Amino acid sequence: MKETLNTLKVLAEESRLRIFMAINGRELCVCQIVVLLGLAASTTSKHLALMYQAGIIDQRKVGRWAYYQVSKTWKQQHRLSEWLVDELAASAKIAADRDRLEKILAMPLDEVCNFVTCPENATAALCQDSDCGENDCC
Numbered sequence: 080m081k082e083t084l085n086t087l088k089v090l091a092e093e094s095r096l097r098i099f100m101a102i103n104g105r106e107l108c109v110c111q112i113v114v115l116l117g118l119a120a121s122t123t124s125k126h127l128a129l130m131y132q133a134g135i136i137d138q139r140k141v142g143r144w145a146y147y148q149v150s151k152t153w154k155q156q157h158r159l160s161e162w163l164v165d166e167l168a169a170s171a172k173i174a175a176d177r178d179r180l181e182k183i184l185a186m187p188l189d190e191v192c193n194f195v196t197c198p199e200n201a202t203a204a205l206c207q208d209s210d211c212g213e214n215d216c217c
Contacts, residue, residue, distance in 0.1 A: 089133040095126050100173050106148040110192040
């Protein structure tokens, strides 16, 4: 029961649900997640760390970059995954994230990661039609 309560606590937050939906079925670099959410890299990393510690996501490191995806083991062990996908599929916020993620994925990863490490280098493609939140890139 403790594990279930912890999983529910971790997922009971909008940014973490958005991360879950973005990396469900695909692997994303932390930079791509930061740009998608429009949050500071440190804030995004805290969300990812909580999800990783709960076993919801897997992490793969390449050099200084980290890549995340929903854990296949977690998905097999929890029916919650399917329910979340079904419940959130019609969400306007998730639909907007899907559209924004398409633009992010169309960009060279180096450009996305350069933006995260140096926001003043933002291109119009990264800021287009978005509320960039803490990065204040627009």
